[in-house]
Amino acid sequence: MFIDRLDAGTKLAQALKDHPLVQKIALADRLVLSIPRGGVVIGKKISIQLNSRHDVILVKKLGAPFQSELAIGAIAETGQPFIDQSLVNQIRVDDSYLREEINRVRAKIAMYKTKFRQDKELNLAAHLTILVDDGMATGETMKAAIAWLQGQEKTHSKTYHLSPTTYLIVVPVAASNAATDIRALGVELVCLEESSDLTAIGQFYERFDQVTDEEVIKLLAKN
Structure with a gap:
């Protein structure tokens, strides 16, 4: 159980600090990509703790x-x-x-x-891409994000330093089936709570208020 998204972000950042991939990749080569809107609160916290670049990946279910x-x-x-x-x-x-x-x-x-990005394209140049959301129920949004990034890798291989082994999928909570599906894609999942009877992401938070567009804009302005 998490108090709120900030609490979840703090706990995930702590778990990531000791992760082998995070430790071996230089700060300038790390990219935290958050799925709006709830994922941005968590991703921002992680990016601060890991001293990493942060942006949003625009994927919606x-x-x-x-x-x-x-x-x-x-x-x-x-x-x-x-x-x-x-x-x-x-x-x-x-x-x-x-x-x-x-x-x-x-x-x-x-x-x-x-x-959120003033119509700018996403800069994907990184050796480690950390994909963040506030939870996974079906995993469909995260699967789309991974598939899109892998497509960009093929299209822009000379520009972007991306491969499936450089992804970390990071969520506080996930349904067990969704977690299994994500791992089956050949990417690594960092998840603090997995549940076989998850019905709603909010059940794992004491406070799960909707994140507004204005909050996202403020968080991104601090990048």
Whole structure:
């Protein structure tokens, strides 16, 4: 149980300080990427403790019909959709809903890019990329972030120093199934609490208030 996101960030930063990958990579070659909005509070705390560069990676989940908290996929930074087709088929999501949800989330990401990064592209040059969120229920958002970064690695291999072995996926809490899925991608997961009966990320926090856009902007302004 965590008091709030700051408490979770402090505990994760402490765990990361002794991590072999963190210890062997120079400060200038570390990059902390947070998933807005809740992940930014935690990622900022980690970046301060590790003296590392910090930014946001703009990835947002696609919500299921009548159950927006259930992720049926996610949209990545450049608008690319990553769909959990088996879940879409299982709950019978129709094509028109999926198109509308993709367009809605793409618009949200475009807005975030303007608000949070002033429309600047993400600088991915790093030897160690630490991906941070405030928790993983299905893992779909994190999977999309990883897939997008790996795609950028292939496209910009001469510019970005990225490979699957240089990723650390960092969350305070995760559903056991989501944690297993992430590890199956060949990346390392640092997670303080794994639960087989997780129903909501907020159940692992005493305070889990919604993080506002304004709070994110203030945190990023301190980079």
